Amino acid sequence: MKSGRRTLLALVAAAAVVGAAASCTVDGTGDGNSTVTADPVIYPLSLEYHGIDVVPDVPYGQDPLQQLDVCLPADSPPESTSTPTPTPTARAAEEPDRVEVGSRPAVMMIHGGSWSHGDKATAAYRSVCQFLASEGFVTFNVDYRLAPTDPFPAGLDDVRRALDFVFRPTTLQTYDVDPDRVGVFGGSAGGNLAALLAVEDHESSAYADGSRIRAVVDLSGPTDLTVRSTGADGVAASFQRKQLLYLGCESYRSCPAAGRASPMYQVTQETAPFFIGHSTDEFIPLWESQRFATTLRDHGVPVTFVAVQGSAHSIAQLDRAMSRRVTAFLRDNLS
DSSP, rough: HHHHHHHHHHHHHHHHHHHSSSSOOOOOOSSEEEEEOOOSOOOGGGGGOOTTTEEEEEEESSSSSEEEEEEEOOOOGGGGGGGOOOSSSTTTSSOSSOOOOOOOOEEEEEOOOOTTSTTSHHHHHHHHHHHHHTTEEEEEEEOOOOTTOOOOOHHHHHHHHHHHHSEEEHHHHHTTTEEEEEEEEEEEEEHHHHHHHTGGGGGGGGTTHHHHHEEEESSOOOOOGGGGSSSSSSHHHHHHHHHHHHHHHHHHTHHHHHHHHHHHGGGTTTTOEEEEEEESSSSSOHHHHHHHHHHHHTTTTOEEEEEEEEEEOOGGOOHHHHHHHHHEEEEEEEO
C-alpha cells in the first residue's frame, strides 16, 4: 500500500503541475486543466429556491424506480407542472411525428451511491436539481434500478430510457425543452453512468433522429471498472466488491461486463464536451479521471478538467466557485 500511496501522491503532484501550466479560465470553461481549493459547504444546499417548482415522481418506465423529478426554472408556464404519460421508447408509435418543441436548455441528473443505493430525492441531489433550475436549466433528476438486485446493464438501460423520455416530443413540449440543448450531469456512480451515456450516445435511437447529448458533467465518476482498477493505486477492496456486485461478476479476471461498463474504453470522436471534477485524495483514484480526460482529448473531445484539492467526493465538490464553473460550462455548451 505504501507504493500505491506514493503513486497517488505522484499523480496529484503531476496534476498540480499541469494545472499551473494550463489553467482554465476563471469560470472553468474551455479545454484545459486547473487545480483548485474548495470550501467545505455544498453551495446548492445553502440556498433557498423561491419559485422553483419540483414535479416529483414522473414515470419514464414501468418499474417503481423508473421515475424522475423535474425541477423547473422560475419562469416556467403553469402547464409545465403536468406529467406526460410514460412510454418505453423515445419515439412511441402513438405520438405525433411533429409537435412544437420548447426553447430552454435542459440537464438530466443521475445520482450516485455505488450503483447500489442513493435517491434522487435526497436533500443534496434535490438541492442540486433546484440550483440548476434556478440557473435556467430544466432539470430532470433520475432514479434507476440498483445492484445487486438489478446488476449492469440495468442502471445504464434505465438512464438511457430516461434520456429517451426527455427527448420525446411530448416531454419537450410539456417542459419547454429545446432538444438541441440537452446535457447530462452525474456524481460518483451517476458520473459513471452519465459518461457512459455520452460515449455511447451515437448508438442511440434519439441520436439517429437528430437528438444528442451536448454537454457532460462528471464529478468523481469511476471510468475504469476493469482489473486495472484493482491495482495498488486503485480502489479499496471494499469498493472492488461493490463494483463486482454491480457488474454481476465473481471476479475481475472473468468479467466481460467490466470493459463495457467503463467509459474509458468507449470514447469516440462523436462524444460531447466534458467537464470533469475530481478531488486529489478521494476514494476514486485521481488517475481514472486523468486518463479518461487524456482519452477524450486524444479523440478530439474538449475537456474542462478541475482537480479539487482534498477528499471531497462527487457533489461535495460543489462549493460556490465549483458550482459556478459547472453552470458556466453548461451555459457555454447549451447556448
